[in-house]
Amino acid sequence: MNKAQKKNQSLADQHRDEVLEAFKKKQEKLAANALKQSQVEPIEKTHESRQSKFGKKLKKETKDNKRLKAKLRQNQIERRTGRQKIRQLKKMVTNLEAQRTKLQAELLETRRAQAESKQQVEAFYRVRDGLEKNNQAQGRRIQSLSDMNKRVTQNYQKLLRSTEGQELGALRSQNKSLINENQNLKEDIKGFRKRLDNLKQKSKLDQLNNRLSQSRQPDPHMKQASIQQLVSELFYRLDERNVMRFLSVLPLYNRVNYLLKKAEENTILHTVDSDHLHNSQQLYGYVKPINGQPAFISLDGSIFPGPQVQGNRFDLVENDVYRGNYFADTDSFVINKRYTALTEDKNQLGSDHFQSGRQDKRPVKDTFAKRFMEDHPDAKAILGNKTIRIVTWFKQISYKRLFQPFDVQIDVLDPSEQSGDFIYQRIENVDRDLAFILIEGSHHVNSRIYKDRPAAHPDRIRILDNASPKTLLEMTYNHFKSLETRQNQS
Missing domain, CATH: 2.40.50.140 (Nucleic acid-binding proteins)
Structure with missing residues (x-):
């Protein structure tokens, strides 16, 4: 209840008290007057006049009372309305406080985001400056490369106009023809594969018949040859084209392996x-x-x-x-x-220090030596009177037959017959021009000695896992061809 309502209530109470007090005084006065009149007038007249007066006063008081009650009800209604307004105002104040708190939190978050954005903008500016510097540096590099490209283009044009350029064009045309020839060979290989599938059964029967005929009718020349010569002859004749005819050697290998194991067990x-x-x-x-x-x-x-x-x-x-x-x-x-024990992998051993051997898979129509001379007309001049030593216990005759047409002095050192020191001295001798050591054709002890002992001329020694005679011939030619080219340039 607010102050106005309290004031109205107090005024209403005060007015009621005053009315009641006045009514009491009037009653007392009327009673005194009535007493006086009763003494003068008769009792009946006095009673009637008294009732009429009381009736008028009662009506007036009743009317005043109704008016006061109506005013009281109005004050109560106003008080209830004021209370409702107060509750609504309190609720509004609470909502405003919550909104203010929320707005303050949003303001703080906005300020933090603004600070982070400012830092990011500063970082972007720094990155932009760095990119501009890098762009300028790249521009200078591009300009330098452009100048270099112009010089290379000019040199390339000069090269095309020169004799070497003409040779380069000829090599390109030859390369195209070789690509076409390779494509034709692939088509021929497909046809050969089909024919090979049809001839597999017949080939197996022919091999079986050949083995039976060879076992029944031995060659008289084989009785005169030594075991080492026979083994070398087998290695010389073995090729990718006739490998199927050598399957009968597998039982012999198994027999040799079995006998070696038995010999090792017998101390x-x-x-x-x-x-x-x-x-x-x-x-x-x-x-x-x-x-x-x-x-x-x-x-x-x-x-x-x-x-x-x-x-x-x-x-x-x-x-x-x-x-x-x-x-x-x-x-x-x-x-x-x-x-140190030789524990490296064979492929790793060949690739860590020296060039590993590669197999020549190019099909040939004539012997390899004849084709090699056709491809390299200067092979005999480059390889002539060269001394080559090969350390292996395989294919002695094969190496000599292949290198002989090129006037190469070939010396095959068998580790199973000579000691490691003797072989090392031979390959380090000054009278040799190039030496090959085949790991798979030598005992691992000797191989370890070759790798551990420092060589006087390491550029003249090649250590390989294994290599065919054809591969060694190509490596020898490439070595001396490169050496001659460097000498001519110097």
Whole structure:
């Protein structure tokens, strides 16, 4: 209830009290007058006049009372209306407070976003400056490359007008013809494959008949040739075109492998023959435990139990390569050199230090040597009187037959017949022009020695996993051709 309502209520109460007080006074006055009149007038007249007066006053008081009640009801209605307005105003104030809090939070968020945007704009400006600098640098590089391109174009035009340019054009036309020829060969290969599928069964029967006829009728010349010559002849005749005819060799390989394993199991065959060893003889081999004790096994298979290390400089590790001396007077073996075990992968070994061998898959219509001379007319002049040494125990005759038409002095060193030191001295000799060491054609002990010992002329030694005679001929020609080109340029 507000102040106005309270004031109206108090005024209404005060007016009512005043009316009641006045009414009481009038009643008392009327009673006194009536008492006086009763003494003067008769009682009946007094009573009638009194009733009429009281009736008039009662009507007037009733009318005033109704008016006051109406005014009171109006005040109560106004008070209830004021209370409702107060509640509405309080609710509005609460909503306004919530909106103000929300707006303040949004204002703070907007300020933070504005600060971040300002930082991003500054970063963008810095990036833009950096990009402009890079753009300027790129422009300078582009200008430099453009100038270089102009110079290269001018040199290229000069080259085209020169004799070398004409040769380049001829090579391009020849390359196109070779591409066409290659496409024709692919089509021919498809036809050959179809024919090969049809002839597979017949080929197997022919091979079986050939094996039977060869086993029944041996060649009289084969009885006069040695085993090494026969093996070399097989390697020479083996080719991609007739590999199917050599399948009968597989049982022989399995038999040899079986006999070798049996020989390794029989340690009696590998005992030391002291009659064939001189005092302080140097041997190469590896260490392997036998009957729970370390033993040195040389390349020829001899076993030296309980080897000693000179000065105890290192520990003995199984399968590592060692060098030592046999002392006949004390019947002891002393190791004085160790080589790290050859554990690299064959492909990795060939690619880490030297160029790996590649197989020539180009089809030939004539012999390889004749075709090679046609492709390289200067081959005989470049390869003539050159001394080549090859370390391998395979294909001795094949190498000599292929290199002979080019007047090359070929020397094939068999690791199964010569020691590692002897082979190393031969390939390091000054009278040789180039040497090839084939890892798959040499014992891993010798291979380790070749790689560990420093070569006086490493540019003249090639260590490969394996390579055919044709591949070695191409590598030899490329080596001396490149060497001659560099000498002419200098």
